[in-house]
Amino acid sequence: MMMRDRMAGDGLTRLGRGLVGLAAALLFMTGCAGQEHYERGRKLLAAGQYDQAVRAFDEALSQSPGTSKYHNGLLEAKALAADEHVKTATQHVAEKRLSEAQKELEVALKLMPAHPEGVPLAAQVETQIAECEKTIAKAREALAGEQWAESARLIAEAHKIDRSHPQIEEMRKEAADTVTARHLATARRALDQRDWDAALAACAQARKVAPDNSEAAEIERQVKDRREAVRLFDSAKAMIDARNMSGAVGPLQQAVGLWPDSSEMRSELDRVKGQVVDQLSARSRDEAQAGRFQAAAQTLDEAMALEPNRESLRQQRRQVLDGWGAKLMDDYHRHKGRGAWELAWVQAVQALALAPAQPEQVRQACLTAEEGIRRGIAYNLNVLLAQSDERQLNDVLAICGVLLEELGSQRPDHVRLTEQSIMSKLLAEFSVTSADVNNRDKLQAMSQRLRGANVFLFVNMDIVKVNVGSPDAASGSSRLGLRMSMVDVSSGRLLWSCVEMLPLEGAVSRSDAAAAAGPVAVLHGSEPLTAQTVAVLRPVLRARVSDMYRGHAGASLQAAGTAGGDTAKEYNVRFLFDLASMPDAQTLTSVLDAVFGSQVSGDVLVACRRVASERLALAKGMTPRSPDQGERTPGPVILPVSQPAVPSATATAAPQTPPTAPSTTKPAAASPPVVTTQPGRATQPPPQPASTPSTAPASVADLGPARVFQGVISRDDDRFPKELATVDGIVVKLLDTDKDPLDADIEIRVGTRSKKYDDRPEGSRIGGYGESGSAYVVVILKIEDETETVHFAVERADDAPPRRP
Helix, strand or coil, rough: HHHHHHHHHHHHHHHHHHHHHCCCCCCCHHHHHHHHHHHHHHHHHHHHHHHHHHHHHHHHHCCCCCHHHHHHHHHHHHHHHHHHHHHHHHHHCCCHHHHHHHHHHHHHHHHHCCCHHHHHHHHHHHHHHHHHHHHHHHHHHHHHCCCCHHHHHHHHHHHCCCCHHHHHHHHHHHHHHHHHHHHHHHHHHHHHHCHHHHHHHHHHHHHHHCCCCHHHHHHHHHHHHHHHHHHHHHHHHHHHHCCCCHHHHHHHHHHHHHHCCCCHHHHHHHHHHHHHHHHHHHHHHHHCCCCCCHHHHHHHHHHHCCCCCCCCHHHHHHHHHHHHHHHHHHHHHHHCCCCHHHHHHHHHHHHHCCCCCCCCCHHHHHHHHHHHHHHHEEEEEEECCCCCHHHHHHHHHHHHHHHHHHHHCCCCCCCCECCHHHHHHHHHHHCCCCCHCCCHHHHHHHHHHHCCCCEEEEEEEEEEECCCCCCHHHHEEEEEEEEEHHHHHCCEEEEEEEEEEEEECCCCCHHHHHHHHCCCEEEEECCCCCCHHHHCCHHHHHHHHHHHHHHHHHHHHHHHHCHHHHHHHHHHHHHHHHHCCCHHHHHHEEEEEEEEHHHHHHHHHHHHHHHHHHHHHHHHCCCCCCCCCCCCCCCCCCCCCCCCCCCCCCCCCCCCCCCCCCCCCCCCCCCCCCCCCCCCCCCCCCCCCCCCCCCCCHHHHHHHHCCCEEEEEECCCCCCEEECCCCCCCEEEEEEEEEECCCCEEEEEECCCCEEEEECCCEEEEECCCCCCEEECCCCCEEECCCEEEEEEEEECCCCCCEEE
């Protein structure tokens, strides 16, 4: 028992000792923390940061409340901080910033309530602020009584007392807003009463208080606009009194635009516009009855610009356009009856430009006129190769073969290139030389044997060695002397010519050019030409052939420049159709303006240019780029028809020589002759040119009785498009070709609907309907898998019943 008591006593003793140790440790730690805050406070005092030093000494005392040095440090910091705030307050008082001084004194007296300088200064500041607030109250009373000057004086007086009082700026803004609103209200009343000077004076007063006030600027703008509107209105009334109604419309429209809220001006404008529109409608009716349809349409456009929603004007305009189109078609048939296909085409294009729906009848009229134009401009191109030295014959024939290839590849469809076997025979029979280029009798005799319209291309080639200053042939260079002259047989005119000396070894150097231009020694007996040497000439010959075809077409353009009236139109149209491709945009616009500009103008002329461009592109086998392409009314897609794969026959029309110049009294032109190879030995059998097809539709002699279009599409040959717009909205697109078996995949589109046809061999016929409801058949004529090229034609299916579009 005693042992247990002793053990318990020892335990209590050990517990007491532990608690005493813990308390000592805590006291030591607290003392250390207080010391840290104290030392930080001393550093802040030394740096002059008295407010932060006060907070540091407060922290030290909170850790160790009984430490006297902490307490002394706090008292020192408070005294210094209070002195600093009193010093700042004194500076604010000197600057008349009493409200800010009062805030500084409140802080100082909280730190040191009995500060010897702060207490009296705080009393002084409080008295002055009370005086300032009393003055502000008086200013508010004056403002409420609309005593603007007194209120402004009192606000200024209060500002002299205390520049930092928050209520002063509030009062200034309140006074400015009140005064500005009062002046603006006066300005609005004056504006409504049309007292323009009073309105501007009130706005000026408002701007003195608020220079950037947007409402004052708006009222000033309205005053300016309404003054001008009144002037215009008075001017219009004077015109109305003088019965010049149409002249009064413009000033009235301007007046209403400047003063849209004026019911008087608006009602007068509506009344005058109604009378003017009635007058224009009556004038348009008279113009239409007199056959001046463009003037009638333009007059109605003026009326519709004034009243665009009047239904009667829309109906009248439709009647005018219908009458205009009917007259154009009458003129078309009149020109067609005389065989003046160029003038008939001009009328049909105008009718098509006037008809938004582009009726099939007018389209067919364009197509018929285009076929007639192609017949009229068709000609045989006869190449006459002059006799050459037998030692150079093979070389000359090789070069001639390149020339003939280029003539064939660039040949427009209305041009027939006569086979050289025929021309060689005629050369021998008539003993033609290059000197016969002006022998019209001999050329006409040859032309009668060939039949049809004929153009002769005289070609003279001579391969020579050219040397400068030395007779040594080894130092010379081989050259081709090339002379070509294109002559129209019927007129005897020289249409185009070129004379060149071309190097056969490659590009022309400066020394070569000088040798060709200066005195030279011509040495015959050069070595035979290689195929590579002949190939050097191909780009040059290609360019000359292009120039030649353009020269033939350019003869029509030149003739148009010297002619006038309908004759000039015919020549211009012939020029456009004679070109192998579309002319550049500037030339096309200029020629079309010359064709249509004497009959139409404005928007109608623009529409005629667009339609004519589309028709020319189609005629040349190019996809037309019309602004409204793709916006036509959707028609039925071409659907398959079970028909045997039999290609259509080719018809050959009787030959007839067309007149040299277009004539309004010429007879209907016939198809150009088809010149075929005749048996017999040729005296000069050059290599035959490779035939290159054209994307343009073939002439009527090739089309047959039902064929209306023929073209080429290709995926690899850049000369031909992948898809081609034909007739009646039918577009044919090539998708693919296969070699074994030889067939093609094509897509046919009409409007927005399309259908694909796979594995179609040569001779396949795909029938269906175009946009107009007329029946057609697409015939696959030839497939070239190596270049993925397809030749096709479109024929009318006259035996199929028409379908409603």
